[in-house]
Amino acid sequence: MQKFPMTVEGEKALRDELQRLKSVDRPRVIASIAEAREHGDLKENAEYHAAREQQGFIEGRIQDIEGKLSNAQVIDIKTIPHSGKVLFGTTVRIINTDTEEEVEYKIVGDDEADIKNNRISVSSPIARALIGKEEGDVVMVKIPSGTVEFEIDEVRHL
Incomplete structure (x- = not known):
């Protein structure tokens, strides 16, 4: 099975989200479903259908995170000797x-990428x-509008 690279921070964020989904969100939505059932006819009960939809989303996200974590190859950059290479x-x-124009990026796994925070996949x-x-x-980088040339100014192992 193929392993997917992930930073230590990325793994922690996924584990934290999984914990929150299982211990906070799942029980809350189960309570919402139980409360909505008490209101009677389920066919026309919007609260019930909304809670069931939310439950489906939570369960799907839990499965998604568990799958990602089981196939993750966690790489701690602090344990790799500093070679000066990217x-x-x-x-x-x-x-x-x-x-x-200068820009700074941290190279992370696919699930951690967030261009607004300068984290690229x-x-x-x-x-x-x-x-x-x-x-x-x-380096030459091919982009949709052509090719852009970048000079590597600094490499940091944080």
Whole structure:
């Protein structure tokens, strides 16, 4: 079975969400269903149908998280010797050679990616181009509108 890379922080976030779903959300929705049943006719009971829909979502999310955790390969960047290369879990600052715009990304697993927080998936075009490179290297990244050239300014193992 294929393993999927995940940072220590990503695994903790999923475990925390799983714990909350099982200990808080699931019991709350079960209580909502029981309360809605007491109101009588279930065919026209909107509260009951909404609670059942929410229960389905929670159970699906629990299964999804359990599946992801069972196939996760947790990588702790702090245990990897600092080679100066861009690796999974490193934070890298790159400069667009055309616009001089700087941007910093942390390379994470697919489920942890959040572009608003500068966390990009290891399978993204930018991350694939950066992996294995070092500070000072120039990489070409293919994007829908063409090719962009980036210089690696800094690599940090946090």
